[in-house]
Amino acid sequence: MRTITLLTDFGTRDHFVGAMKGVMLGIAPGVRIVDITHELGAYQIAQARFLLGQAWPYFPKMTIHVAVVDPGVGGARRPILVVAAGHLFIGPDNGLFSALVQRDDARVRHITNAKLFRQPVSSTFHGRDIFAPVAAHLAKGLAPSKCGPRIQDAMFDPLEKPIRTGKRTWSGSILHIDRFGNLITNLPAEDFAAMRFLLRIGPAEVVERAATYAAITPGEMAIVEASHGFLEVAAAQSSAASFLKVAAGAPVELETY
Numbered sequence: 001m002r003t004i005t006l007l008t009d010f011g012t013r014d015h016f017v018g019a020m021k022g023v024m025l026g027i028a029p030g031v032r033i034v035d036i037t038h039e040l041g042a043y044q045i046a047q048a049r050f051l052l053g054q055a056w057p058y059f060p061k062m063t064i065h066v067a068v069v070d071p072g073v074g075g076a077r078r079p080i081l082v083v084a085a086g087h088l089f090i091g092p093d094n095g096l097f098s099a100l101v102q103r104d105d106a107r108v109r110h111i112t113n114a115k116l117f118r119q120p121v122s123s124t125f126h127g128r129d130i131f132a133p134v135a136a137h138l139a140k141g142l143a144p145s146k147c148g149p150r151i152q153d154a155m156f157d158p159l160e161k162p163i164r165t166g167k168r169t170w171s172g173s174i175l176h177i178d179r180f181g182n183l184i185t186n187l188p189a190e191d192f193a194a195m196r197f198l199l200r201i202g203p204a205e206v207v208e209r210a211a212t213y214a215a216i217t218p219g220e221m222a223i224v225e226a227s228h229g230f231l232e233v234a235a236a237q238s239s240a241a242s243f244l245k246v247a248a249g250a251p252v253e254l255e256t257y
């Protein structure tokens with residue numbers, strides 16, 4: 001029996017996550033379910049993409065990852081299965097799996113086999129009625145080919161990477177704000193490791209760089225190259241997000257000097 005992970009923007013105060021787990025356990029009673037997070041900002045696809053990317057590589061091969069951040073539920077977007085890097089990914093075709101569908105080894109399928117769905121299928125809760133049961137059937141050993149036909153046009157979000165806007169400037173965004181209030185950008189740390197630069201976030205300019213959180217000057221903010229591989233703005237034992245009053249998705253600008 002394989003492991004299934006769950007990542008959603010459903011939160012934990014409502015029944016949504018519990019209902020999905022109930023469906024999966026009803027089909028595959030011995031399945032192991034691991035919660036990555038359910039505390040995403042509502043509809044934040046880029047944030048979901050980042051957090052999924054930070055978690056899935058640490059799971060065993062053939063883990064099934066169900067990711068549901070789905071502002072288009074009930075609309076024209078397709079439910080898809082992505083087989084890549086020896087893992088399986090299930091969710092909406094809305095750019096959430098952009099980094100995965102571009103891999104050379106990626107095989108993407110449109111999930112169309114209604115025999116796998118919970119019936120009747122709600123127009124507002126595909127997590128329970130499509131994604132959860134399909135994941136459970138795969139955990140029991142169903143072949144991916146039984147889910148639906150291969151497709152070549154899965155959605156890819158070209159805004160995933162920062163954009164060079166000038167000779168010395170790049171435009172990016174805040175991918176995620178962690179529970180400590182650290183601002184994680186989509187600017188890869190290795191691309192700028194040898195450069196001197198500042199980050200503009202709202203009205204603020206951050207220049208100080210720190211190797212660790214403990215090295216940040218008390219009362220100040222600094223740029224940290226953290227474990228996720230992106231540039232991050234952190235405050236000394238406080239919340240940079242509170243200081244700057246920004247949210248996930250907010251723009252950032254990097255300028256070298």
